[in-house]
Amino acid sequence: MARLKLRINGDDTEVEARETALLLDVLREGLEMTGTKRGCETSHCGACTVLLDGIAVHSCVVLAARCEGKEITTVEGLSRDGELNELQRLFLKHGALQCGYCTPGMLMASTALLRRNPRPTLEEIKVGLDGNLCRCTGYTGIFEAIQACAARAK
Ligand code: FES
Numbered sequence: 001m002a003r004l005k006l007r008i009n010g011d012d013t014e015v016e017a018r019e020t021a022l023l024l025d026v027l028r029e030g031l032e033m034t035g036t037k038r039g040c041e042t043s044h045c046g047a048c049t050v051l052l053d054g055i056a057v058h059s060c061v062v063l064a065a066r067c068e069g070k071e072i073t074t075v076e077g078l079s080r081d082g083e084l085n086e087l088q089r090l091f092l093k094h095g096a097l098q099c100g101y102c103t104p105g106m107l108m109a110s111t112a113l114l115r116r117n118p119r120p121t122l123e124e125i126k127v128g129l130d131g132n133l134c135r136c137t138g139y140t141g142i143f144e145a146i147q148a149c150a151a152r153a154k
């Protein structure tokens, strides 16, 4: 076991974990941060997406020990003082979820996309989310929510 020092959503955190522990396991089991979802565990579905220094990664295939010294952002880090951020509110407004299982990953991948490209085209949105699967919504609401967020970008 090792004691990992991680910076998550702006807070410094220490957690005991195996040297080979994956970031997804440390978040969900070690820290009980269950917003990040466990899906395929093979880097295919995107349910486990978090940001690592602002880049969207699949936490099911990232060693937690490799994340020391980096800024980890999970879906829990999007809201502030219990208030959803603009992208989260637009997901609700546009009905961008049904079961919601993919939603944390969709939000994190969208957040990364909008940070590097605040006004993406529909094609760019599709490419930005090509690592994230949704089995319920048909994607239309998700794309509309991201387009609405982009339209508000200055
Ligand atoms: S659980 Fe990580 S990509 Fe599916």
Ligand code: FES
Residues within 6 Å of the ligand: 096, 097, 098, 099, 100, 101, 102, 103, 133, 134, 135, 136, 137
């Ligand atoms: S809303 Fe159910 S998987 Fe996307």
